[in-house]
Amino acid sequence: MDWFYIQGILMLAGINLIAVLGLSLLTGFTGLFSFGHAGFMAIGAYIGALMTVSPTTTPAGLGLPFFVGVIAGGLGAGIVSYFIGRITLNLKGDYFCIATLGFGEAIRLILNNVQIFGGSRGWPGVPYKSTLPAIILVDVVAVLFLANLVRSRHGRNMVAVREEELAAQITGINVFKYKMIALVISAVYAGVAGVFFAHYMTFLQPKMFSLTKSTELTIIVIFGGLGSISGSVLGALILTALPEVLRAFEIWRLVFYGAAVILIMISRPKGLMGGMELSPGGIRKARAERKARLEAQREMKQAQEGEIRNA
Amino acid sequence: MPEILRISRLTKRFGGLAAVNDVSFSVPEGAIVGLIGPNGAGKTTIFNLVTGVYSLTDGQVEFGGLNIAGLPAYKIADLGITRTFQNIRLFKNLTVFENVLTACHRSASYSILESILRLPRFRQEEKNITRKAEELLSIMGLSDRRDLVANNLPYGMQRRLEIVRALALDPKLLLLDEPAAGMNPDETEQLMRMISKIRDDFKLSILVIEHHMDLIMGVCERIVVLNFGVKLAEGNPEQISNDPKVIEAYLGVAEGEANA
Ligand SMILES: Nc1ncnc2c1ncn2[C@@H]1O[C@H](COP(=O)(O)OP(=O)(O)OP(=O)(O)O)[C@@H](O)[C@H]1O
Numbered sequence: 001m002d003w004f005y006i007q008g009i010l011m012l013a014g015i016n017l018i019a020v021l022g023l024s025l026l027t028g029f030t031g032l033f034s035f036g037h038a039g040f041m042a043i044g045a046y047i048g049a050l051m052t053v054s055p056t057t058t059p060a061g062l063g064l065p066f067f068v069g070v071i072a073g074g075l076g077a078g079i080v081s082y083f084i085g086r087i088t089l090n091l092k093g094d095y096f097c098i099a100t101l102g103f104g105e106a107i108r109l110i111l112n113n114v115q116i117f118g119g120s121r122g123w124p125g126v127p128y129k130s131t132l133p134a135i136i137l138v139d140v141v142a143v144l145f146l147a148n149l150v151r152s153r154h155g156r157n158m159v160a161v162r163e164e165e166l167a168a169q170i171t172g173i174n175v176f177k178y179k180m181i182a183l184v185i186s187a188v189y190a191g192v193a194g195v196f197f198a199h200y201m202t203f204l205q206p207k208m209f210s211l212t213k214s215t216e217l218t219i220i221v222i223f224g225g226l227g228s229i230s231g232s233v234l235g236a237l238i239l240t241a242l243p244e245v246l247r248a249f250e251i252w253r254l255v256f257y258g259a260a261v262i263l264i265m266i267s268r269p270k271g272l273m274g275g276m277e278l279s280p281g282g283i284r285k286a287r288a289e290r291k292a293r294l295e296a297q298r299e300m301k302q303a304q305e306g307e308i309r310n311a
Numbered sequence: 312m313p314e315i316l317r318i319s320r321l322t323k324r325f326g327g328l329a330a331v332n333d334v335s336f337s338v339p340e341g342a343i344v345g346l347i348g349p350n351g352a353g354k355t356t357i358f359n360l361v362t363g364v365y366s367l368t369d370g371q372v373e374f375g376g377l378n379i380a381g382l383p384a385y386k387i388a389d390l391g392i393t394r395t396f397q398n399i400r401l402f403k404n405l406t407v408f409e410n411v412l413t414a415c416h417r418s419a420s421y422s423i424l425e426s427i428l429r430l431p432r433f434r435q436e437e438k439n440i441t442r443k444a445e446e447l448l449s450i451m452g453l454s455d456r457r458d459l460v461a462n463n464l465p466y467g468m469q470r471r472l473e474i475v476r477a478l479a480l481d482p483k484l485l486l487l488d489e490p491a492a493g494m495n496p497d498e499t500e501q502l503m504r505m506i507s508k509i510r511d512d513f514k515l516s517i518l519v520i521e522h523h524m525d526l527i528m529g530v531c532e533r534i535v536v537l538n539f540g541v542k543l544a545e546g547n548p549e550q551i552s553n554d555p556k557v558i559e560a561y562l563g564v565a566e567g568e569a570n571a
């Protein structure tokens with residue numbers, strides 16, 4: 001394996017990670033499952049590419065710098081998600097999930113028919129702009145923003161919505177608003193990931209953003225552990241690299257991939273990290289919780305033994 | 312005494328069933344009022360109507376002179392009404408401390424941008440609400456369970472934590488739905504004292520649903536009796552315990568249940 005190859009995997013993992021982090025906020029912290037985030041990636045990818053593609057290759061292209069594409073792609077996905085949220089976030093429970101699935105597929109089918117982007121045949125000529133350092137930089141910023149957000153009152157309100165919606169309401173939390181914030185942020189992350197993806201592949205095709213892609217993102221979040229940013233990071237690295245490493249097994253690789261995921265989920269049903277964070281604060285918290293649990297168990301046992309003796 | 316809550320001609324129908332039918336009563340400021348009645352009388356439904364969990368079919372709910380009927384639940388909580396639930400609804404996977412800290416969110420005002428960038432206001436306000444949550448836990452005797460995940464808390468303490476979480480919002484009116492359910496006599500005794508203490512220390516009014524007659528008679532200044540969705544009687548504990556209608560409809564049933 002040469003560096004070029006490894007670098008490619010790392011870049012893909014880093015790009016996936018951006019989208020996964022956003023989804024982690026929506027699914028892991030706010031408790032909303034989405035099967036349409038590939039749709040937001042697609043919106044980001046196509047808008048970003050539209051900004052940077054040279055007018056000489058595609059008449060609609062604007063030939064603007066890459067960072068303009070990144071911002072426009074993220075914003076575009078965020079704005080679309082706001083309107084999707086207005087329609088779907090009032091739906092109860094699983095209906096939101098189904099609505100996102102419909103949205104993702106709709107975006108793909110629409111793109112299949114937009115001829116200026118090449119329709120289903122695809123759109124070549126996107127400039128190669130995604131570099132590993134740029135991706136790592138965005139990953140770091142994305143992790144920091146997210147970690148700061150979830151450890152604030154706003155993040156706690158989202159977790160409250162995940163834990164117990166009714167209790168959140170009567171605690172003065174505007175459930176709809178916080179679901180919306182989580183959705184929009186997750187879509188912006190997905191959009192930015194899409195822009196980097198487009199400028200890594202240099203070729204776009206609607207079928208890259210199929211239901212399989214959405215599912216992959218959600219699987220990574222669950223695999224890493226709901227409510228854990230470190231879990232999402234590990235999940236994105238492992239589950240993006242795994243299929244590549246398994247390439248040697250050719251057609252069997254997806255079977256191994258599936259088996260590996262199932263194995264982990266059986267041995268760690270709450271995902272790799274099980275809601276824990278790999279940070280000094282996170283480890284301190286996990287230890288305090290463990291200590292409190294053991295103490296409570298010991299007390300309970302003592303009380304029971306006391307009762308038996310008294311009886 | 313001015314009234315903090317006034318319910319007038321409140322009605323809630325579920326299909327053909329009038330769970331609450333033309334009920335009027337009020338809670339004087341600073342009072343502890345009991346709401347009693349047999350199973351299915353409509354007590355919890357009244358809580359759900361007052362807190363905006365259900366929309367009402369007819370009638371009015373005034374809180375501090377303001378008509379709050381039709382407002383979403385979170386706004387009513389903002390205005391100063393909080394509650395506990397008959398079937399405990401804690402943030403189960405969060406620790407005791409996190410449950411209370413989450414509910415302190417109204418005591419901070421920093422924006423999302425300020426939290427993402429860790430600006431000074433974020434740090435300052437986080438420090439303040441952390442202190443507030445810790446103080447509340449210590450007042451209510453839950454400090455030594457600070458880091459326990461709420462789900463692992465003994466039942467009685469879960470009920471107490473729900474009260475602490477409600478208090479974190481600095482409510483003016485606290486609604487307690489069967490706070491003693493599932494508690495042993497010791498815990499119930501403790502709870503009785505706590506309810507009076509909360510009213511005095513936090514300067515709020517309390518409306519409490521309970522089946523434990525000792526508790527109701529012990530702490531309430533006024534009692535409202537419901538039966539089949541209608542108000543049967545209202546008065547002080549002595550009046551209520553001597554009211555033949557109440558004895559027949561409610562206490563009679565309760566004794567029958569106790570013997571069964
Ligand atoms: N969401 C609902 N849909 C339909 N019927 C309901 C609903 N909520 C309550 N009811 C009905 O309304 C009536 C009053 O219920 P409520 O829960 O208010 O009784 P309660 O006085 O709190 O009784 P308990 O002491 O058992 O808690 C019952 O007949 C109940 O079945």
Ligand SMILES: [Mg+2]
Pocket residue numbers: 354355356397
């Ligand atoms: Mg009830």
